[in-house]
Amino acid sequence: xxxxxxxxxxxxxxxxxxxxxxxxxxxxxxxxxxxxxxxxxxxxxxxxxxxxxxxxxxxxxxxxxxxxxxxxxxxxxxxxxxxxxxxxxxxxxxxxxxxxxxxxxxxxxxxxxxxxxxxxxxxxxxxxxxxxxxxxxxxxxxxxxxxxxxxxxxxxxxxxxxxxxxxxxxxxxxxxxxxxxxxxxxxxxxxxxxxxxxxxxxxxxxxxxxxxxxxxxxxxxxxxxxxxxxxxxxxxxxxxxxxxxxxxxxxxxxxxxxxxxxxxxxxxxxxxxxxxxxxxxxxxxxxxxxxxxxxxxxxxxxxxxxxxxxxxxxxxxxxxxxxxxxxxxxxxxxxxxxxxxxxxxxxxxxxxxxxxxxxxxxxxxxxxxxxxxxxxxxxxxxxxxxxxxxxxxxxxxxxxxxxxxxxxxxxxxxxxxxxxxxxxxxxxxxxxxxxxxxxxxxxxxxxxxxxxxxxxxxxxxxxxxxxxxxxxxxxxxxxxxxxxx
Ligand code: NAP
Numbered sequence: 366x367x368x369x370x371x372x373x374x375x376x377x378x379x380x381x382x383x384x385x386x387x388x389x390x391x392x393x394x395x396x397x398x399x400x401x402x403x404x405x406x407x408x409x410x411x412x413x414x415x416x417x418x419x420x421x422x423x424x425x426x427x428x429x430x431x432x433x434x435x436x437x438x439x440x441x442x443x444x445x446x447x448x449x450x451x452x453x454x455x456x457x458x459x460x461x462x463x464x465x466x467x468x469x470x471x472x473x474x475x476x477x478x479x480x481x482x483x484x485x486x487x488x489x490x491x492x493x494x495x496x497x498x499x500x501x502x503x504x505x506x507x508x509x510x511x512x513x514x515x516x517x518x519x520x521x522x523x524x525x526x527x528x529x530x531x532x533x534x535x536x537x538x539x540x541x542x543x544x545x546x547x548x549x550x551x552x553x554x555x556x557x558x559x560x561x562x563x564x565x566x567x568x569x570x571x572x573x574x575x576x577x578x579x580x581x582x583x584x585x586x587x588x589x590x591x592x593x594x595x596x597x598x599x600x601x602x603x604x605x606x607x608x609x610x611x612x613x614x615x616x617x618x619x620x621x622x623x624x625x626x627x628x629x630x631x632x633x634x635x636x637x638x639x640x641x642x643x644x645x646x647x648x649x650x651x652x653x654x655x656x657x658x659x660x661x662x663x664x665x666x667x668x669x670x671x672x673x674x675x676x677x678x679x680x681x682x683x684x685x686x687x688x689x690x691x692x693x694x695x696x697x698x699x700x701x702x703x704x705x706x707x708x709x710x711x712x713x714x715x716x717x718x719x720x721x722x723x724x725x726x727x728x729x730x731x732x733x734x735x736x737x738x739x740x741x742x743x744x745x746x747x748x749x750x751x752x753x754x755x756x757x758x759x760x761x762x763x764x765x766x767x768x769x770x771x772x773x774x775x776x777x778x779x780x781x782x783x784x785x786x787x788x789x790x791x792x793x794x795x796x797x798x799x800x801x802x803x804x805x806x807x808x809x810x811x812x813x814x815x816x817x818x819x820x821x822x823x824x825x826x827x828x829x830x831x832x833x834x835x836x837x838x839x840x841x842x843x844x845x846x847x848x849x850x
Pocket of ligand 1: 381382383384385386387388414415416417458459460461483484485486487489512513514
């Protein structure tokens with residue numbers, strides 16, 4: 366099977382923060398991969414912009430190194446890299462002053478798509494929007510891409526939305542959540558709405574509970590200052606986990622088109638019950654041999670920020686009333702693994718009797734990383750003599766196995782999302798009202814922690830988080846799936 370790559374229209378893409386970590390590790394290697402796959406036209410132009418002064422040649426050399434180090438594939442294809450670098454140039458621009466703007470404006474061509482990627486600190490978003498407007502670099506068709514964090518709470522998210530909307534319409538604003546660009550996340554929608562098999566069962570009558578885990582092995586060293594102000598709730602739950610939850614729980618949109626999908630996601634957030642204190646466990650990792658504690662990583666012994674959170678959530682609508690959704694995410698856990706597991710109820714009556722050794726019900730696991738794929742556990746008869754003994758086996762679909770070589774060509778989340786920006790497709794981007802609704806749900810929880818002086822439970826690095834998080838499920842006769850790669 367050879368994948369079909371449809372080239373996008375010619376574009377000018379300016380990456381503000383073009384020398385930063387995200388540009389080097391994700392955005393530019395991702396763009397290169399799309400070039401390598403034949404998706405970027407030769408007329409595309411990519412301009413790096415930051416305050417640092419450097420000639421184009423120096424910028425290209427830096428990007429060459431970044432591609433060689435970070436491109437998932439094609440990083441050793443010297444000819445292609447050379448071709449890609451020809452599309453690149455650099456302009457020294459200060460977001461907060463006038464320096465560089467006329468020169469940058471001079472690079473923007475008529476008759477092509479214009480996109481501006483704000484890969485800088487959010488406090489600069491307003492300055493960039495204002496200057497793009499002031500220098501007449503923004504037309505009706507211009508797109509801006511903004512990175513997380515989108516606000517720190519509801520008030521700051523509303524301010525940020527208001528600032529951007531002063532210069533750009535909502536249809537021009539692409540708020541990135543890279544989880545939405547993952548192949549499996551989109552497959553979740555394909556499986557739900559492209560098959561008749563699952564959707565009739567996708568409700569509280571047939572689903573016992575759902576568990577979402579996003580586990581990381583890394584700590585917060587290196588980004589401690591930012592992280593300590595955010596914590597797992599703001600850094601992961603408000604955006605990534607909330608988005609996964611919405612796609613998993615939403616009603617079928619009438620079409621797979623941006624506002625139809627985002628309307629349905631918004632309804633899920635609005636139907637979330639306020640989280641109760643007994644349904645939330647916060648954790649903070651301790652030190653271990655050769656591993657610094659969270660407090661050391663952020664340089665504050667008294668920090669009460671959580672590096673782990675587990676919660677039980679309820680969605681109050683007809684589809685989900687009565688089916689709890691357990692979510693957890695944390696740093697320094699035992700493995701890097703992210704998945705959504707949909708645990709179905711048992712059949713209503715066992716015809717096989719207790720000797721059959723019936724086990725837990727069917728489980729559909731959607732793996733986000735590593736090895737993106739899906740796995741459905743079904744009950745069958747254990748082969749051979751010995752009567753009707755039942756066992757569980759996986760019906761496994763790993764993209765790498767099912768699709769062979771083509772799986773290697775699956776774009777990573779950033780690649781796909783940047784191409785969606787150029788194509789003008791906002792389906793996989795967060796709309797302003799969704800982001801605000803998510804903050805509106807998170808804010809009272811965080812405010813209560815602050816009022817109560819809540820302290821996170823300590824947990825050892827390399828574990829599944831605090832014991833109390835396991836109890837969230839145990840006390841109801843359920844258990845978390847193992848966190849394993
Ligand atoms: P970074 O490494 O600190 O880079 C910041 C960039 O902004 C640099 O290129 C810097 O270059 C430029 N810059 C700073 N002040 C500027 C100004 N006044 N005018 C023009 N350019 C300016 O940050 P990053 O990690 O790449 O993150 C960028 C954005 O992505 C942030 O919003 C961050 O929250 C978000 N994000 C990052 C990651 C990640 O993995 N890194 C993940 C998710 C979201 P000069 O100093 O030369 O100006």
